[in-house]
Structures are given as structure tokens and as C-alpha cells.
Amino acid sequence: MHDQDLAIVKALVPVAWADGSFDEPEKQMIDALLDAYGAAEPERRGVFAYAAERRTLDDIDVQDLSAGDRRVVLNHAVLLTYADGRQSNEESEILRALSNKLRIPEDEARAVIDAGAERARKSLGLLT
Numbered sequence: 001m002h003d004q005d006l007a008i009v010k011a012l013v014p015v016a017w018a019d020g021s022f023d024e025p026e027k028q029m030i031d032a033l034l035d036a037y038g039a040a041e042p043e044r045r046g047v048f049a050y051a052a053e054r055r056t057l058d059d060i061d062v063q064d065l066s067a068g069d070r071r072v073v074l075n076h077a078v079l080l081t082y083a084d085g086r087q088s089n090e091e092s093e094i095l096r097a098l099s100n101k102l103r104i105p106e107d108e109a110r111a112v113i114d115a116g117a118e119r120a121r122k123s124l125g126l127l128t
Contacts, residue, residue, distance in 0.1 A: 005037040007064035008073050009047055014055045015077040018094040022051055025083035033076065057094070057101045070102040074109065078116030085124055087117070 009030065016026035030051065034044050065073060077098055081091035099109030 001034075001037050001039045001043050004064075004066065004069055006039075006043060006047070007061070008069055008076070009033050009037065009039075010050060011060045011065065011073045012076055012080055013047075013051045014057050014059060015080050015091070015094055015098065016051065016083075017054045017056075018081065018091045019088045020054075020090070022054075023084065025085075026080060027051075029080050029083045057097055060098075060101060062102060065102070070104060071112065074099055074102060074104060074112050075116055078113055079120050082117075082120035082124065087120075 012030065012033070013022075016022050016030060027048075030047065031044075034047060039047070062070070074095070077095060081087045081095060095113050096109075099106070099113070104112070
């Protein structure tokens, strides 16, 4: 797994914790991303050990993410907020705060969030 891919997945952990819990739906989505990025078992264990403790946006090191990576994080984050079948108010708020943290311009972030939310709502049967 490339360092950038690991940084992307770890940046999603605060989003997984946004509603106050890191439950099975969020764990499954993180696990699926680790599969997609070809994570080795030690990398998987490392990510889940990192995620065992509640993380906040302050734990994201933006310096580890390129401009493109930051947009990937936001895209994945939108889907992650629908992991349990609905997006809570806390999850909606964290997406706005995340886009600020990632330094994505407001109009671009809104477009990414809206498009991702539409995709997620259409795919809820696959996500839950």
C-alpha cells in the first residue's frame, strides 16, 4: 500500500467517528477501502489500531495529502457518512469542516458533497 493511500484511509477515521461511534458499518467501509488499496495485514492492523481511539479532524495531517488526495478523501468521506444508511447532522457538519481542513474551495466542496450524497442515496442498498 502506498503511503498516500494510507494517509487517505487514516484521514477518513475522524469521519467514521463523527457521530460518536465507530461501528460495524464504518469498519466495513474502511476495510473495503483497505482492500481496494491493497493493504497488507500489518497495514490493516495499524489502521484499525489507529481507529480504535476516537479521532478528530485535528488528527489529519494535510501535509500528507496532495491536492488530488484531499479531493479523494472528501469523496470517500461523503460515502462513509452514509455507511449506516443515513447521514446524521454531525456527519453533515464534519463534511463541511473537513473540506475547510483540506483547503478545498467552498463551491468545489459543495459540488463534491452534493454529488457524493446523491450517489450514496441511490446506492443505499449496497452500502447497508
